[in-house]
Amino acid sequence: MQYHIRAYRETDKDQLNQLAVLAFEQYSHLYSDWPEFSKKVAQMSSLTEHCEILIAAQESKILGAVAYNGPYKAKAEFFKPEWAVIRMLVVNPEYRGSGIGRRLVENCLAHARRDDVQVIALHTSEIMEVALPMYQGMGFEYYAQAPDIHSVKYAIYTHRLAA
Secondary structure, eight states, X not given: OOOEEEEOOGGGHHHHHHHHHHHHGGGTTTSTXXXXXXXXXXXXXXXXXXXXXXXXXXXXXXXXXXXXEOTTSSOOTTSOTTSEEEEEEEEOGGGTTSSHHHHHHHHHHHHHHHTTOSEEEEEEOTTOTTHHHHHHHTTOEEEEEEEEXXXXXXXXXXXXXXX
């Protein structure tokens, strides 16, 4: 499958926000307040305030996206300020398992190396049955529990980058 990774463009906003909801929709029954949670997810494009959003695109169609939050940028208090953070990896369910998520994460790792970061982190849940094993296979290790999100348990995973 042909696609490329590129930076977010303002014209991606609506399609990106719709994709984010679509990517999380399969878990809607697990969140105690899906309508409220989905409103937050539907604002993925707002992450551009503190993050670089990377887009996996096939021509004008967005297949996946991720937000890279660099060191010393505003982030949740359970992440250390000097860490880079991967936020909201989303892949269209039609294309899961095709390597898009891995390639987006690899791009985040490259950004972290560019920024001379020693640790990159993310938070995810065991309900993410495709993403969590992928992260672990890429070297992310359990670090600590994170606050639950609408009754879904989340944990912090970190990856130490080579000096």
